[in-house]
Amino acid sequence: MEKKKGMELLTISSGDMFQPYRWSVGKYGSKFLLEIKENKRFIGVKCPKCGRVYVPPRKVCGRCYVAMDEFVPVSDEGEIVVCAIIEFGFVDPSTGVQRPVPYGYVFVKLDGADTALPHFLDSADPEKVKVGARVKAVFEEECKGSIMDIKHFTLI
Amino acid sequence: MSKMESENIYYEGRIKVPYKWYVGETGSRFFIALRDKKEIWGIRCPRCRKVYVPPVKNCWECFIPTKEWVRLKDTGTLESFTVVHYPNEVIPKKPPVVYGLIKIDGADGSLLHFVGDIDISELKTGMRVRAVFADERAGNILDIKHFAPIP
Amino acid sequence: MGKRTAIVGFGQTYQRSSRKDVNGVELINEAVIAALADAELTIKDIDAVVIGNMDHFEGINYVDMWSVEGSGGVMKPIMKVTTGGTTGTTVAMCAYYHVASGMFDKVLAIGWEKNSESDTTGAIITAFDPIWERPNIGGAIAGLAVEASKYMDNYGITERDGARVAVRERLHALNNPYAHLHQEWMKGMEADKIVDLLVTSEQNQMLAYPLRMSDMCPRTDGAAAVIFASEDIAEKIAPIPAWVISTANRHNYVYLGDINWDANDTLEAASRKVFEKAGVKEPLKEIDICEIYLPYSYAGLKWMESIGFCGPGQGPRLVWDGVTDMDGELPVNPSGGVMSSNPIGATALLRVGEAAWQIMGKAGPRQVKKDVNLALATGFGGCNWADVMLLGKKRPS
Amino acid sequence: MEKIAIVGVGQTTYEKSKEDTFAEIVFEAATLALSDAGGDIGDIDNVVTVSNDFWDGRTISSMAVMDAAGSWDKDISTVEGDGIFGALYGMMRSLSGSFNTTLVVAHVKGSEGKMNLITNAMFDPIYQRGLGIDATSSAALQARCYMEASGAIEEDFALVSVKNHRNAINNPYSQLPMEITVEDVMKSKKIAEPLKLLDCSPISDGAAAIILTNESGLKRFKKDPVWIRGVGHCSDSYTLGYRDLANPRALKDAAYKAYKMAGIKDPMKELDAVELYDAYSYMEPLWYEGLGLAPEGKGPDLIKSGATNMNSDLPVNPSGGVISAHPVMVAGLARLIEAVLQIRSEADKRQVKGAKTALAHGINGPCGQAHGVFIVGI
Known part of the structure; x- marks a missing residue:
């Protein structure tokens, strides 16, 4: 069909439609979240073969392809592996809320862990938000059993 | 939101990405005719002569563009139907809801839509139906309210 | 053996910010028709179809x-x-394995996306783990910003180094009528000045240090289709077919926090x-051109090192020396790349198709001047x- | 063409709800398949996972299971469709000359999302989705079309439910083993007429895995091979209303290709067991016709004859079928696993005596738009 100049082109909107989910966190993740909720402490899981400590804990060490079941304590302090200061806001698709910019976004290797945890940092100071900087987790007063029980990390 | 159930946590969340699907020129022309004139238009393949409703930009059997718009009647025959008894947040009606495949006179296939204004016990395939247009029309498939039996 | x-x-299709005139199925059809025309085949010649996007x-x-009904996959x-x-590359590989298996002779690979139909940033976040990553993610570009910084x-790289990659991609895009971003104002200017x-x-605008708007890829509506054929008929269909010499992938990581940020390993x-x-x-030395999936500028430095084109920290030298420009030793992204067109599900397939066209000598104004025997797509x-x-241009032994 | 064997199979139990995560059920199925084959992850050259972003509530649903599927430092791809298509792709990769052995693993947790909304999203957003149609209501329209075309009555379909739920009693992996009568089915709650509750499959959680190898890779494993003798897949058109819902021509095409490859001329005689995708009861007799087990319009006669019961001419769904456990995305792969177990004579109480050739079938899309067929044998 020839393109009609100025022709009205319609759209169909999804409106308020959404897909609800109820994901199981599983034993490994639940143990991690409960440790935060009840004791404000972190745990990881250690691979019996390569010795890597994974945070958050999961069942399988991908590299060794073995099941892990040794939970080990991990510090609530650690160092920044990589970081950014976000100046451009966006709306979180699950909450519909926009986080005020700028904010720090960091990957923290907690002492005792071999993997990093991505989270927010309460500073957006480019002089201080640096790779290798030491940070500590700040927990929400009332924990609900979610990764957001960590309110954010803070520079030590 | 997460809830505690014994040792296992369940995390309740959702995927809510707002979508705005473009209907395209071909589909827009179809919906505009429904909305503005309460007319049902199909489109004919120049090769196999099949008439498609809703219209398609390309005949998928011949794999060539369709061109010829065909004004169709608002009457047709009920080819299949079901009475849905469960509630479902995506159905814009309360159960029982009747879906039908309606072969509009002059078309080569059927249109999926609601059947209404009917005693469910009287539903049968082969019955003649007519499109009932919605009072408020917005340029979408619900501009046809449903198909109702022709007495 | 296969x-x-x-x-x-x-x-x-022409890669554009929004295609309001067609729905998704119609958009896909445009790319399929174009690919069939390019190969001088009809849909009846196609034995199987492979398609992908992001739900x-x-x-x-x-x-x-x-x-x-648009892809031609009926029956x-x-x-x-x-x-x-x-x-896009997953689709290409799948079509390749369809043919290499000996089960099908001519297979159509399709990638497409209509990013204009949703909120791309929101949609990208749905790719991350709902429990561990989605609530605390820094946004779609955050993962790229942390890698860049x-x-x-690690290597004392500057913002100018990143920008130089962006400039190359946009200058190249000016030769590609299909590209989404045509930054005409750059035409004829020295790269240095831009x-x-x-x-x-x-x-x-600074989005997340060091990434500015110009360092990022756009969001695009578009589709791509590539036809793969077996050794029995490839040369009958195309005078110069682009042979698949070898292919591999690695999808090792599950969580962002597990990534090794020092190297794109x-x-x-x-x-x-x-x-x-x-x-x-x-x-x-051996590869003649590349179509590398670079979603943002700094990747055009670091990932050159990962592929093995140069040593660690030497990416900027390659780029500043003009090695990767159209007339350089290794032209990178003559099409303008991802930073000039990004219909996500089609993006990587565009890399494969563009690389193939360079070998086939069909790339028109963006055809590199040199003889292309080996082309890499990622x-x-x-x-x-x-x-x-x-x-490659040479039929593998 | 080179031959491909299935040397390992593994599946979790299929349940209404599992606590284990996607990764955990994938790991369970994959490690079961590896130990069944008598090999380990080092024997696997590449991996194909199967999952769906809508069912999992995640774009790139496969990202959750890379580690659990054993894909570290290996080639991997993801099929989004029924597991039978994952098996097809795995077979192609083992034939391609690039890999000898392929692990295919599929997962779903139907308990975590909402089936009506997820399947509503497989309908076209412009013309159909706004009506609220979903997998069950569209299937009901197909059931009615099939009744019109074949003269089947609801009681005929009920026989499928009775047979398959009874068969499920012999299958420890199944979700709904039941001894029920036609009357029970007829009296069960109306869902979408003519479908009643007992005409419909449940929604399940579970995972399944198989290991495929070409002849060169065979020596890595201890298990005797079950050979893939024929395959075929095909898709019909999409738009409901423009597809003849009572004529599964795509299945006919897929089956024709599979039979041709396997050298099967009379499937009813030459097959010893069939595992087909009976998501709703009416599908079984309809797929009989597509598979050439019954002439057009005669599917209902075949179910009524009892010839597809256990210990009869051609047992169909000895496992209890999909109507007894429906892990979407996994179910076709589960059919293939059941077919393999039959050939190996390892199907325990659900074993069809002396089974030498078996067929497995999976579907994709609304009302069985696309079909995949495997013939396996010794």
Whole structure:
């Protein structure tokens, strides 16, 4: 069909439609979240073969392809592996809320862990938000059993 | 939101990405005719002569563009139907809801839509139906309210 | 042993910010028709169809089923493969394995996306783990910003170095009528001058240090289709088919926090595998052009090192020396790349199709001046996932 | 063409709801398949996972299972469709000359999302989705079309439910083993007429895995091979209303290709067991026709004859079928696993005596738009 100049082109909107989910966190993740909720402490899981400590804990060490079941304590302090200061806001698709910019976004290797945890940092100071900087987790007063029980990390 | 159930946590969340699907020129022309004139238009393949409703930009059997718009009647025959008894947040009606495949006179296939204004016990395939247009029309498939039996 | 396989046709839609005039199925059809025309085939010649995109980007479930009436898949074997950003190369590989298996002779690979139909940033976040990553993610560009800043930190890379990559991509795009971004104002300007403008301009918004607007890819509506054919017929269909020499991928990581930020080690491993299979020992010398999936500028430095074109920290030198420009030793992204057109599910397939066209000599105004015997295409996505495909003019032995 | 064997199979139990995560059920199925084959992850050259972003509530649903599928430093791809298509792709990769062995693993947790909304999203957003149609209501329209075309009555379909739920009693992996009568089915709650509750499959959680190898890779494993003798897949058109819902021509095409490859001329005689995708009861007799087990319009006669019961001419769904456990995305792969177990004579109480050739079938899309067929044998 020839393109009609100025022709009205319609759209169909999804409106308020959404897909609800109820994901199981599983034993490994639940143990991690409960440790935060009840004791404000972190745990990881250690691979019996390569010795890597994974945070958050999961069942399988991908590299060794073995099941892990040794939970080990991990510090609530650690160092920044990589970081950014976000100046451009966006709306979180699950909450519909926009986080005020700028904010720090960091990957923290907690002492005792071999993997990093991505989270927010309460500073957006480019002089201080640096790779290798030491940070500590700040927990929400009332924990609900979610990764957001960590309110954010803070520079030590 | 997460809830505690014994040792296992369940995390309740959702995927809510707002979508705005473009209907395209071909589909827009179809919906505009429904909305503005309460007319049902199909489109004919120049090769196999099949008439498609809703219209398609390309005949998928011949794999060539369709061109010829065909004004169709608002009457047709009920080819299949079901009475849905469960509630479902995506159905814009309360159960029982009747879906039908309606072969509009002059078309080569059927249109999926609601059947209404009917005693469910009287539903049968082969019955003649007519499109009932919605009072408020917005340029979408619900501009046809449903198909109702022709007495 | 499998069949040797070649690309014999490539088609794409014009890549645009929004295609309001067509729905998704109609958009797909345009690319399919273009690819068939390029190969001088009809849909009846096609033995199987492979397609991919990202479900939550358009809100389409079972896209392979929904699209058959546009893709030409009615009464044909059809398969959907999808892996996020790497979907385009995943689709290409799937079509390749269809043919290499000996089960099909001519297979159509399709990638597409209508990013204009949703909120792309929101949709991208749905790719991350709902429990561990989605609530605390820094936004769609955050993962790229942290990689860039770490790379800068490791090797003393500057914002000008990143901008130089962006300039190359946009200048190349000016030769590509299909590209989404045509920054005409850059035409005829020295790369150096444009770099200066980009890093000082206040209009060039800082998104997350060091990434500015100009360092990022756009969001695009578009589709691409590539036809793969077996050794029995490839040369009958195309005078110069683009043979698949070797291909490999690595999708090792599940969580962002597990990524090794010092090296793009999945791209490194996949490239190594591809070169090993093809007997390529000095990639920079042996490969003639690249279509690399670079979603943002700094990747055009660091990932050159990962592929093995230069040593650690030497990416900027290659770029500043003009090695990767159109007339350089190794032109990178003559098409303008991802930073000039990004219909996500099609993006990596565009890399494959563009690389094939360089070998086939069909790239028109963006055809590189030199003889193209080996062309490399890559895909990037997921959690630092990497796909690599090497194409060649010579039929593999 | 080179031959491909299935040397390892593994599946979790299929349940209404599992606590284990996607990765955990994938790991369970994959490690079961590896130990069944008598090999380990080092024997696997490449991996194909199967999952769906809508069912999992995640774009790139496969990203959750890369580690659990054993894909570290290996080539991997993801099929989004029924597991039978994953098996097809795995077979192609083992034939391609690039890999000898392929692990295919599919997962779903139907308990975590909402089936009506997820399947509503497989309909076209412009013309059909706004009506609220979903997998069950569209299937009901197909059931009615099939009744019109074949003269089947609801009681005929009920026989499928009775047979398959009874068969499920012999299958420890199944979700709904039941001894029920036609009357029970007829009296069960109306869902979408003519479908009643007992005409419909449940929604399940579970995972399944198989290991495929070409002849060169065979020596890595201890298990005797079950050979893939024929395959075929095909898709019909999409738009409901423009597809003849009572004529599964795509299945006919897929089956024709598979039979041709396997050298089967009379499937009813030459097959010893069939595992087909009976998501709703009416599908079984309809797929009989597509598979050439019954002439057009005669599917209902075949179910009524009892010839597809256990210990009869051609047992169909000895496992209890999909109507007894429906892990979407996994179910076709589960059919293939059941077919393999039959050939190996390892199907325990659900074993069809002396089974030498078996067929497995999977579907994709609304109302069985696309079909995949495997013939396996010794």
